[in-house]
Amino acid sequence: MVLKLVGSPYSTCTARVAVVLLEKKIPYELIPIDLSKGQQKTPEFLAKQPFGLVPYIDDDGFILYESRAICRYLAVKYRGQGTDLMPSCSDLKATALFEQAVATEATSFDPFASGAGFEVNEGLTTDQSSVDAAVAKLTVKLNGYELILGKQKYLAGDDLTLADLFHLPWGATLAKFDCKLLTTTGPNVTR
Ligand SMILES: N[C@@H](CCC(=O)N[C@@H](CS)C(=O)NCC(=O)O)C(=O)O
Known part of the structure; x- marks a missing residue:
């Protein structure tokens, strides 16, 4: 089925x-x-x-x-089908870095991106001071991402993992609402 x-x-x-x-x-x-x-x-x-x-x-x-x-x-x-998106659990350090990256998304991106996204939600009345506050908090976090991504290609190292993909839904939503942070924070966040 x-x-x-x-x-x-x-x-x-x-x-x-x-x-x-x-x-x-x-x-x-x-x-x-x-x-x-x-x-x-x-x-x-x-x-x-x-x-x-x-x-x-x-x-x-x-x-x-x-x-x-x-x-x-x-x-x-489905390991082995399509793109492999998690390190093998026998690779302790790669797994630890992957866990660090997924925890980073859940604690340093999702709450702030969703906070900003909800404030600029299409069709709803927005309170500009709430938008500014949410965007300011997200900016601080994205500066951290700029540092991480200045040292490596992806969030858990040099391979694409679930941690990167977890950012896509809110990243795309912010872009749709004309929030330019993802392209103005720095070259690595933009990339
Ligand atoms: N941590 C849950 C969150 C689920 C969640 O908040 N879903 C939202 C949509 S993204 C929802 O169902 N909202 C409807 C509601 O609050 O009644 C997950 O990642 O699956």
């Missing part, structure tokens, strides 16, 4: 999993959930994802939620 990705095309968390499915060349079916109608809060949905959030996957009856955990599951299950 083809893997089911239950989520929303408008959700960055769903996009995080979709990017990895594409990079790993894993066939999948998107089962769309209409967040505006609260379909993620129904008893049937909560039985699969107790917090009422997208996405989750159904891999032949195996249910898994939390986008980053899903991506790691897929990277290990």
